[in-house]
Amino acid sequence: MKFLPLVIANLKRHKLRTILTICSVALALFLFASLRTVTTTLSAGSEVSSASRMITQNATAFVIPLPQTYATRLAAVPHVQLVTWANWFGGKYGDGKKFFAQFAIDPESYLKIYPEIQIPADQKEAFLKERSSAIIGEGLVRAFGWKVGDNVTIQGTIFPGDWTFTIRGIYHPTLKEYGDDSFMFHYDYLYEKYPDRVTPGWFIMKIDDPAASPVVAKTIDDQFRNSSAPTKTGTEKAFASGFASMWGNVKLLMSTIGMAVVFAILLVTANAMMMNQRERTSEVAVMKTVGFSDRRVFGLVIIEAAVISLTGAVLGLGAAILLPIVTGFGQGGFLPGFHVTGGTLFIGASVALLLTVASGIFPAWQAARLPVVQALRRVE
Amino acid sequence: MALVEIRNVDKSFKREAQTVDVYNGLTIDFDEGSYTALMGPSGSGKSTLLNLVAGLDKPTSGTVRVAGAEVSAMTASQLADWRARTIGFVFQSYNLLPVLTAHQNVELPLLLTNLNKKERAERTAIALGVVGLSDRMDHFPRQLSGGQEQRVAIARAIVADPTLILLDEPTGQLDAKSSEEVLELLRRLNEEFHKTIMIVTHDAKAAEHAKTILHLEKGVLLEREGVKMGGGIGTSGAVGVAG
Numbered sequence: 001m002k003f004l005p006l007v008i009a010n011l012k013r014h015k016l017r018t019i020l021t022i023c024s025v026a027l028a029l030f031l032f033a034s035l036r037t038v039t040t041t042l043s044a045g046s047e048v049s050s051a052s053r054m055i056t057q058n059a060t061a062f063v064i065p066l067p068q069t070y071a072t073r074l075a076a077v078p079h080v081q082l083v084t085w086a087n088w089f090g091g092k093y094g095d096g097k098k099f100f101a102q103f104a105i106d107p108e109s110y111l112k113i114y115p116e117i118q119i120p121a122d123q124k125e126a127f128l129k130e131r132s133s134a135i136i137g138e139g140l141v142r143a144f145g146w147k148v149g150d151n152v153t154i155q156g157t158i159f160p161g162d163w164t165f166t167i168r169g170i171y172h173p174t175l176k177e178y179g180d181d182s183f184m185f186h187y188d189y190l191y192e193k194y195p196d197r198v199t200p201g202w203f204i205m206k207i208d209d210p211a212a213s214p215v216v217a218k219t220i221d222d223q224f225r226n227s228s229a230p231t232k233t234g235t236e237k238a239f240a241s242g243f244a245s246m247w248g249n250v251k252l253l254m255s256t257i258g259m260a261v262v263f264a265i266l267l268v269t270a271n272a273m274m275m276n277q278r279e280r281t282s283e284v285a286v287m288k289t290v291g292f293s294d295r296r297v298f299g300l301v302i303i304e305a306a307v308i309s310l311t312g313a314v315l316g317l318g319a320a321i322l323l324p325i326v327t328g329f330g331q332g333g334f335l336p337g338f339h340v341t342g343g344t345l346f347i348g349a350s351v352a353l354l355l356t357v358a359s360g361i362f363p364a365w366q367a368a369r370l371p372v373v374q375a376l377r378r379v380e
Numbered sequence: 381m382a383l384v385e386i387r388n389v390d391k392s393f394k395r396e397a398q399t400v401d402v403y404n405g406l407t408i409d410f411d412e413g414s415y416t417a418l419m420g421p422s423g424s425g426k427s428t429l430l431n432l433v434a435g436l437d438k439p440t441s442g443t444v445r446v447a448g449a450e451v452s453a454m455t456a457s458q459l460a461d462w463r464a465r466t467i468g469f470v471f472q473s474y475n476l477l478p479v480l481t482a483h484q485n486v487e488l489p490l491l492l493t494n495l496n497k498k499e500r501a502e503r504t505a506i507a508l509g510v511v512g513l514s515d516r517m518d519h520f521p522r523q524l525s526g527g528q529e530q531r532v533a534i535a536r537a538i539v540a541d542p543t544l545i546l547l548d549e550p551t552g553q554l555d556a557k558s559s560e561e562v563l564e565l566l567r568r569l570n571e572e573f574h575k576t577i578m579i580v581t582h583d584a585k586a587a588e589h590a591k592t593i594l595h596l597e598k599g600v601l602l603e604r605e606g607v608k609m610g611g612g613i614g615t616s617g618a619v620g621v622a623g
Contacts, residue, residue: 002491002497002500003491005484006480006484006488006491009477009479009480009484010479012479013478013479282475283475283477286471286475286477287477287488288436288460289434289436289463289467289469290463290464290469290488290489290492290536291460291461291463291464291465291467291489291492291540292460292464292492293456293457293460293461294456294457294460295457296460296492372436373431373436373437376436376471
């Protein structure tokens with residue numbers, strides 16, 4: 001600790017350079033953590049998906065709906081215990097700057113199939129009774145300040161018009177990966193306004209045996225193969241993975257960009273550290289003359305590098321943690337549960353340590369190996 | 381009693397393909413409490429002698445002993461510890477660390493000791509008091525005059541109470557008044573605090589403050605006053621032999 005003032009004084013020698021170097025490290029780790037969080041969030045979505053839920057969508061494209069009549073036929077398929085359906089609404093609230101997902105659902109069956117959606121019993125009852133009511137996640141309460149009993153008007157884009165809903169419940173997901181930023185309302189409310197256009201966007205089935213899912217999928221898809229709306233059925237996990245795969249090879253892309261950024265910053269930091277040491281050749285020689293050993297000089301340079309890297313890491317990783325909280329990024333249902341995981345923080349901290357070693361070791365080694373007499377002769 | 385004993389020291393440098401001999405069989409003693417000025421033209425080996433005594437450089441052959449310790453046989457790590465306890469070094473261009481205050485510069489050698497913060501502060505204040513800069517503790521080197529900077533450097537050299545103070549052209553960059561102040565300070569350190577001092581200088585006036593003046597030329601001792609050479613004062617003519 002007694003050497004800390006010396007380390008701090010050296011860091012303050014070129015304040016701007018030190019600040020910029022710390023900012024570089026912070027930016028690198030912020031990008032690294034944020035990009036990695038995109039991949040972990042995508043993965044988490046499929047990891048937490050239930051194996052006992054299956055989804056049937058239009059085989060042609062996810063955005064093309066399916067006939068309502070399929071519900072009863074799906075319910076008749078062996079192993080299927082319960083069927084529900086949902087539809088993408090795609091409206092906007094206010095100026096539309098804060099986007100969130102809205103789904104039209106069949107309330108009773110949907111809430112049975114998704115026990116992860118926790119809602120107080122009285123609120124659930126009120127929601128089920130009132131056709132124009134809606135339930136919202138806690139994330140929307142934070143974002144808009146809505147509360148139970150509020151009337152909320154959403155402008156329809158796919159289904160034009162002003163749609164006013166009364167909020168009757170606020171749900172809390174048992175797993176944050178499910179997200180708490182969706183707006184759900186009665187499918188019937190949508191249907192009664194556009195009976196000619198509204199049909200389910202996709203069906204969700206609860207099956208009694210996850211091991212039977214391939215058979216169930218085949219049975220369903222075979223049943224509708226020659227119809228006007230052929231289906232594509234899979235487990236919810238496969239559906240989530242398929243959704244993630246729409247992003248392309250996101251993981252590889254994100255990892256590559258993240259690593260490239262870290263490597264570039266490593267070079268910048270190492271260069272700044274080496275510049276610092278080159279400018280201080282005479283001072284290192286003086287310190288050695290005073291009695292500082294090679295090992296101690298080495299340690300001091302490494303500590304300087306550590307202060308820069310770890311300060312940058314705290315700022316960068318801290319910013320990555322705060323990003324979804326402050327900006328509301330991740331709302332809208334595309335990346336529900338977007339948050340920096342412990343694993344990402346651990347890797348980020350490890351990268352910072354690696355940065356310390358990689359950027360500090362060469363200048364530290366140079367300083368430790370500096371021949372005092374030659375260095376002094378250069379100065380004197 | 382000899383504090384510094386130099387025995388049969390050869391020193392040569394490789395300069396590109398050539399070998400340049402500085403000393404050849406140098407033997408000389410410096411007594412405890414002595415104040416010796418080393419004079420001579422550039423390249424005569426004055427600074428090299430200081431570097432050898434401080435353990436900053438190693439002789440090609442021969443031995444250098446300071447206060448009984450064989451400096452020339454120590455490892456780099458042993459030398460660092462030994463220098464921190466035994467040697468105070470002052471440079472021509474002061475070489476204060478610009479990012480540290482006068483107080484922090486003087487405290488630097490004490491960071492290598494087991495003293496606590498309070499003890500370090502006390503000792504630092506005493507050292508700055510000795511050089512007459514108690515009121516400049518929190519000034520950075522850029523806020524001090526050349527003479528003040530050199531006095532801070534001297535405070536840094538004496539703060540750990542070293543056995544031997546080595547000064548390489550300490551007045552080389554100072555005006556006459558500042559030089560006189562520094563030289564007076566050195567005299568006090570020698571006479572009042574009984575510090576052994578070796579000073580390298582080109583300045584005859586500065587050398588006059590020393591009790592003994594040695595003239596070196598091409599590694600050969602040309603004149604000497606009150607210096608033990610070989611076995612005793614003036615008993616050997618083989619102080620240094622030019623190559």
